[in-house]
Amino acid sequence: MYCATGQKVLTGGAVCSDCCSERSESLCQWALLAYPGEAVRIFERRFRVVKRFLNFRARFDIFQRHIRLRDPENMAIVVNKPLPEFEACATGGVTVTNTSHLGQILVLYFYPKDNTPGCTTEAMQFRDKYDKFVKLGAVVFGVSRDNMKSHEAFKEKLDLPFELIADTEEKMCHMFGVVKNKIMYGKKVKGIERSTFLVAPDGTLAQEWRGLKVPGHVDEVLKAVKALKNAEKQVA
Numbered sequence: 001m002y003c004a005t006g007q008k009v010l011t012g013g014a015v016c017s018d019c020c021s022e023r024s025e026s027l028c029q030w031a032l033l034a035y036p037g038e039a040v041r042i043f044e045r046r047f048r049v050v051k052r053f054l055n056f057r058a059r060f061d062i063f064q065r066h067i068r069l070r071d072p073e074n075m076a077i078v079v080n081k082p083l084p085e086f087e088a089c090a091t092g093g094v095t096v097t098n099t100s101h102l103g104q105i106l107v108l109y110f111y112p113k114d115n116t117p118g119c120t121t122e123a124m125q126f127r128d129k130y131d132k133f134v135k136l137g138a139v140v141f142g143v144s145r146d147n148m149k150s151h152e153a154f155k156e157k158l159d160l161p162f163e164l165i166a167d168t169e170e171k172m173c174h175m176f177g178v179v180k181n182k183i184m185y186g187k188k189v190k191g192i193e194r195s196t197f198l199v200a201p202d203g204t205l206a207q208e209w210r211g212l213k214v215p216g217h218v219d220e221v222l223k224a225v226k227a228l229k230n231a232e233k234q235v236a
Helices: 030-036 035-069 115-130 128-133 148-156 171-175 217-235
Strands: 009-010 026-027 087-090 094-096 105-110 140-143 165-166 179-183 186-193 194-199 206-211
Touching: 105 217, 115 128, 115 140, 115 148, 115 217, 128 140, 128 217, 148 165, 194 217, 206 217
Parallel strands: 105 140, 140 165
Antiparallel strands: 009 026, 087 094, 087 165, 105 194, 179 186, 194 206
């Protein structure tokens, strides 16, 4: 490229007032020789702009990483690893967190909806075996997207001895990865995959069951709780 007077242009961006009538985004050789101080100032300005941009980009990347880590959808749970941080409200005014039941075996069973046939059967089976869970030092919580009013009515109707977590914002459902796309009546809908998670007394995930069938499931969970309790005794 060349400036208005035919001088060869180098990149840099300056005003060649003695050879050009207009401000240019380039710096001619003549201007570099005639005005070295101006050239240095131009390069310094450009360097500061680039530096500010890079600093902003670095801070933005850190912010994005923080948001992704805090997003429940990205808090993947892993067997034999501690549960990520969470907090949820349950019936009876109970607050459940990743640390609220340390020292106890925790059973979290996720179900699609209150008062549906399969969910009613599953809740009743956990109810009927609840005393056995308690004797083994386990605490049971049901989890669904229903609100607290629905949970309270469902709990009273079935006389459930354990509390139900109202995950209306789907934070726990996403964190545990139980939100799945389903086809109902030819339409794609977002539903909950029936799943159960067994958490050890130290807060690590001991076992998981996903996409399970209700018949025989509670007995299987109870058997796993017994095995976990026996393993705990052996270590002690």
